Amino acid sequence: MKISGIKTQIVELPADEPLADAAENPNGKRPIVTVRVQTDTGVEGVGIAYFGGALTRTLAHAIDELGALCVGDDPVRVEAVHQKLKNAAGGSAGPGGIYHLALSALDIALWDIRAKAVDLPLWKLLGGARDRVPTYASGALMRGLSLDRVVKAAATLKDRGWREMKTQLALPGETTPAIEVERMRLIREAIGPDIKLMCDINQRWRPEQAMDIGRRVEDAGVGLFWLEDVTTADDYPGLARVSDALSTPVAGGEYVWGIVPFRHMMEARSVDVPMVDLVRVGGITQWLKVAGMAEAFNLPVVSHLIPEVHVHLIGAVPNGLTVEYMPWLRPLFKQVPEQHNGELAMPTAPGLGLEFDEAILARYRA
Secondary structure (H helix, E strand, O other): OOEEEEEEEEEEEEOOOOOOOOOOOOOOEEEEEEEEEEEOOOOEEEEEEOOOHHHHHHHHHHHHHHHHHHOOOOOOOHHHHHHHHHHHHHHHHOOOHHHHHHHHHHHHHHHHHHHHHOOOEHHHHOOOOOOEEEEEEEEEEOOOOOHHHHHHHHHHHHHOOOOEEEEEOOOOOOOOHHHHHHHHHHHHHHHOOOOEEEEEOOOOOOHHHHHHHHHHHHHOOOOOOEEEOOOOOOOHHHHHHHHHHOOOOEEEOOOOOOOHHHHHHHHOOOOOEEEEEHHHHOOHHHHHHHHHHHHHOOOOEEEEOOHHHHHHHHHHOOOEOOEEEOOOOHHHEOOOOOEEOOEEEOOOOOEOOOOEOHHHHHHOEO
């Protein structure tokens, strides 16, 4: 089998929020690059890329250029493709940025082909640790929502069967630690004591703020499952200070590129829960390396976005903890894994089990 061609398309999906009908920016758009890697046997792999923002067209062009270098290569030899692309572009254009995003999209598609070639769903090919995984609702309890709306949305998620969910602090506008803690207390009150509740800061606090407000949230009895990205992602000593100061587990890692920062993070004991972003880390190949590294440090791993692919990865590795279910890409595919009683069942179709919805691609073509 040989790679015979690459096709990309840009779509602009609506920035909706279907989990609790609580869109923070209902008129917004999400630019996505869809990728198809074709082979001479007719097997096709699908991938995606985003985070390009105003450079989304540049990202699509980068995928086309890197993909052209792979034509004629064996798609099953994923590491060989990685090395070829690194030698051609990654040594000067990476790591990080457009190069890494483009590499990830191609890598996802190659693993889709690799699993289809042996007629297995990807999670089974990668190890098949379990046949269902926990999942948590993400994107419905955003910091930009009013207090009334976020409390109502939290209750809606509970009513719809979610057992885990994530909100945000570091509130916009005029805020104080007391206001932040009260928001968390009321969300907890709305969902009860048994729901696992996470909270994302998105790097907006300094370490001393994280320690202060984190302790206040603990003292209020909110009981967070984890506190995420509490300060600048590559401030490993600062993250370690917060992790040491709080009894609440600290999660982080979605903002770093490639696998090396995770080594620094784990050696510094910066986080209790490494969170691996599939697009920034370099695709499935690199994601698996971070998961193995985390296992060696006796740590779980969690995913960031793309539940349609991450269900395979969290389900495949022994230290996969839970899947972030933020359905940004849901409209792209004819069928996706759905939450039932707080879990996702593993897909049964070969490869990723994903097929682009052609009507949606045509409707939202950029």
